[in-house]
Amino acid sequence: MIKEMSDKDELIDAQKQVIGILFEVIKRLQANNDLDEEYFQIISKEQKDEIRIKEIQNERKENAKIVGRLLEQLET
Template sequence: MSETEKDELIDAQKQVIGILFEVIKRLQTNNDLDEEYFQIITDSTKNEKRIKEILDERNENSKIVGRLLEQLEI
């Protein structure tokens, strides 16, 4: 294996690690949001605005995770 091929392999590995790290971070954020969401749902004194914000952020995180995982398929 040539030096160039080794460098390309290392770069690809770094990219995969970076993508997986971001996926894990986004999924963990969604887990945290789930917990807050259920607390708000059970406490009727919380406002609907925060519920919408949580749902919007969860959707955005899910879209980003999907795009990141698509990158790994290439």
Template sequence: MSETEKDELIDAQKQVIGILFEVIKRLQANSDLDEEYFEIVTNKENNETRLNEILNERKENAKIVGRLLEQLEV
């Protein structure tokens, strides 16, 4: 394997690691949001605005995770 091929492989590995790190970060954020969401719901707090913010943020994180995973398919 030539030095160029090794460098390309290392770069590809770094990209995959970066993508996976971001995926894990987004999934963990959604998990944290889930906890907050259920805490608000179970305490019967009337905080509709925050619930909507949580749902929107979770949706955005899910979209980003989907796009990142598509990058790994290439």
């Protein structure tokens, strides 16, 4: 009986971790979508705001790295 409770608790904890990771993945991918939109607005207006463009590119790269690490966690 105690082992069953422990197994169920472990399963619940694992499910919570997966849900947390997936939530973070979705959040980061949505952030990249928002950055894409801003990026294309800047480009389409032919603004030469190179600083913001570089910030957007850097933030997108960081989000992609984090998503990669989070998805690796799901594999293990």
